[in-house]
Amino acid sequence: MSASQQRLLDLGWTPDVGRAFQPYRGAHRLARVCRVDRGGADLAGGMGAVRATYGGDVLRAVAADRMAQPAVGDWTAVRDWPDDRVTLEAVLPRRTAIVRDSADRTSYGQVVAANIDVVVIVEHLDPDPDLGRIERLLVLAWGSGAQPVVVLTKPDLVPDPDGMRAEVAEVAPGVEILLVSAVPGTGLDELGALLRNGRTLALVGPSGAGKSTLTNALAGVPLLPTGSVRARDGRGRHTTTHRELVVLPGRGVIVDTPGLRAVGLVADDDAVAGAFADVEALAAHCRFRDCAHVAEPGCAVRLAVADGELDEDRLARWRKLRREAARNAARRAGDRRSVVAELEAKRHRR
Template identity: 90%
Template sequence: MGAVRATYGGDVLRAVAADRMALPAVGDWTAVRDWPDDRVTLEAVLPRRTAIVRDSADRTSQGQVVAANVDVVAIVEHLDPDPDLGRIERLLVLAWGSGAQPVVVLTKPDLVPDPEGMGDEVAAVAPGVEILLVSAVSGTGLDELVALVRNGRTLALVGPSGAGKSTLTNALAGVDLMPTGSVRARDGRGRHTTTHRELVVLPGRGVIVDTPGLRAVGLVADDAAVAGAFADVETLAARCRFRDCAHVAEPGCAVLLAVADGELDEDRLTRWRKLRREAERNAARRTPGPRRGVVADLEAKRHRR
């Protein structure tokens, strides 16, 4: 069928007026209608199995759907320069909150002397999550990545610019579909080569969703998503003497004891506290309601030929 240009139908406009997350996103299944005058309208967005949701640009309670109906969310992080553990944790919260299976893909292992050791450091902040070392240059780990998209599954790649998401997409597709770029030598930061979300159907396999690099990860997180990304801390917290323990100075705090014994890194505890506070703020500002600017914009698109 190929690409189709469509305008929004009335039901979609009304749904978006109540909740901007009803806007169609990459990965959505939709129902469209062909009209006798060759117009096409998008009449419905079908229910989503999963959804990767980040904070909206205006920091309202309503988030932005990055991708829908994905089976696996791969957090792609480079080993050269060193991986950002805090960013991996935030992206894991994003992944756990989506309802999809999270994995961590560490790229450029051929550029560092001890990729396995660095992988162990990442594994320490990703309990229960599979860690893959993957090089699109040497082919290391590509088979494991291919296994994630077998049987028609959908894999979403998220991570910073320069981590190699588009390079991985091209390697899996067997052809250069996505533009790739170099990183700046002075700081190792990547350039934005993917400027939009792209859904790539792999021959005889599954589907990949390549996303633009995330400079900052705004979360629409809840307690369950944070708990998934910090399962080790949550397990310790369940052992505290008091159920309402704040893990600051309370007697019998299993979390503080683990820090004192070297079982839990203090920086990880700090990041957990920060993300818990974010989740609490998100819960407090969830006030659903129509957005006039969005509705007006969609009405304009609806009547645009």
């Protein structure tokens, strides 16, 4: 195997990526996005690292749909020019994508990371974990198409980490939950096992939870800066200010992301159902298919609350996220109509 082929394997190359790149062979080379900023993207490929600006096709695609903006983790076709310029000419189809609501709340969303195999939701145990935030991040993860895993950090700072893990398990049905401490290394082997076969992990969660610390621990060297947390509330600083793809040669790929102060969702009913599989399973046994789970006779959800099987707060959060998903769907439909109307207007002006 050549050094170029090994670099691509270290970046997470698969036969599916090779097939997607087939139409671009010859005039282009394959590279993966490591970092994005307003001027372009930092890429890595078989020939090493390179800086690229966006080609015309990419710029036109982004103008029509901001979801087409190159994102960390994207596989791309790049072109070298005689004047030493490098341009990113195409983004290959995404296998999975973590998508959050954009800041302006008017576009389809913002791709946090693409082609992810495992979304690792990192939450601290000290201070106490935010169960509502974990649920929202699980919706984000289920909606991505990747496998969600919850990592609870700082277990050495609390008296009963196993009890706290059990509490988190109640809001993360069917999801693997790991207790991990970078020092002295508790749980790192289990977390590292998720990187098998060159898989790509994305770490998401609040500032101060230890995402960069975990990346450094898995790498065995301090690749990323880490920061302290405030003693009064346990909140961390944004030591990670941008999304970055980190390659661990021979093991896999990690995408480190900045701390999320708020988790804006571009979710659908399926993503919410994945995060609330326990509630959805109960709702399937209600007498009426359109049960609102308020006061209807034969409501299995209300019965579970009364019996202590389902927490009332979790039910309330499920309702809230379902409403949010419905609003998102309506807004996306409105955005599509606006885009179509604008394109029609341009066509008639010609």
